[in-house]
Amino acid sequence: MTPSIRQYLVITGNYWAFTLTDGALRMLVVLHFHQLGYSPLEIALLFIFYEFFGVVTNLVGGYLGARMGLNRTMNIGLFLQIVALGMLTVPASMLIVPWVMAAQALSGIAKDLNKMSAKSGIKLLVPDAEQGKLYKWVAILTGSKNTLKGVGFFLGGVLLMAAGFTGAVIIMAVALGLVWLLSLFLLKEELGKSKAKPKFSEILSKSRAINVLSAARMFLFGARDVWFVVALPVYLHTVFGWDFWKVGGFMATWIIGYGFIQTIAPRITGNMEGKQPAVLWAAALALMPAAIAVGLMAGWPSQVVVIGGLLLFGVLFAINSSLHSYLIVSYARGDGVSLDVGFYYMSNAAGRLLGTILSGWIYQAYGLEACLWISSGLVAMAALLSMMLPVRTVPATGMSG
Secondary structure, three states: OOHHHHHHHHHHHHHHHHHHHHHHHHHHHHHHHHHOOOOHHHHHHOOHHHHHHHHHHHHHHHHHHHHHOHHHHHHHHHHHHHHHHHHOOOOHHHOOHHHHHHHHHHHHHHHHHHHHHHHHHHHHHOOOOOHHHHHHHHHHHHHHHHHHHHHHHHHHHHHHHHHHHHHHHHHHHHHHHHHHHHHHHHOOOOOOOOOOOOOHHHHOOOOHHHHHHHHHHHHHHHHHHHHHOOHHHHHHHHOOOOOHHHHHHHHHHHHHHHHHHHHOHHHHHOOOOOOOHHHHHHHHHHHHHHHHHHHHHOOOOHHHHHHHHHHHHHHHHHHHHHHHHHHHHHHOOOOOHHHHHHHHHHHHHHHHHHHHHHHHHHHHHHOHHHHHHHHHHHHHHHHHHHOOOOOOOOOHHHHOO
16 A cells, blocks of 8 residues: 555545534534424534635635645644534533534534645645546545545434433543544644745735636535525425424435535546536536425425425535545646645635525525525626636546556
């Protein structure tokens, strides 16, 4: 086993462990506060700081990664998640909304430090000439993360039933603590540390390609979350009459499937000679929310339209997301890679924050159809922006490299 593969496995294992606890923690918080009588919209608002601090963390975290090394930022992310879990082990009387929001804010910082470090680290393990292998490795990391996040949803429910809220949180904190100790010893020192100490002013990317891709990413993830975060779960519960466990199980299954499609995206996109895959796949995705909205407005069977449309949306969105994840790692400079990746994922977090806020507001005021039309418009913006990207051919070797 080569040193680069060993480091890839350590980074991926680290990221997997973190992602499991991240998904489980979200489900634990949702279920626990649902049991306390909070509405779905109120529960969603508990995660606003989680998303907001993702914007800040990605911007500053890229700078820290370039100065300190990605091994340190990844381990700091793990440690902060352990602290966030520890904050939730206080007595039930202290689990008030501001305290939980603070714990979620810390968890959001931890998550984006970990993700930025993992995505940036892969860039440094693959030679520039092996773009096919880079695409494949990024796709596996990205897709497996989302699959495990869905598994984490199930894990959170199981732990809640088996050990209660506090017991579940303690179990996850102890398990993640062991992963953190292993990571301290196994991750290569100085990974991703820039040779030239970057200035803080360099956190804003000077690359046109990265700026355009970042803007497209913001609209892409805003388009997903504008109907997925609040509107869809509430719609499934109130309109379809699904109980909370059915809603949570369906959402978890969707995320697992979405992650699987991401891992095989290189096989689906293949070699698109002379074309810009990001434009083509975004244009296809933009049609899907609009088609669902038209079906609902036309009075077609709502369960068939929404569930079927959501499955197709998931396939197309997964391909778009995987392509974007490859492009940012490919475009990023070799020295100080975390600066570019951090800036890009700052835009990703901004899109999630925008989508989360709009999802609750638009659904409450205008309904699911309005959320879907806005989703379609946001994806169309991502497609238009992608037309400004440099032509990038996805290598056929991505299928076997």
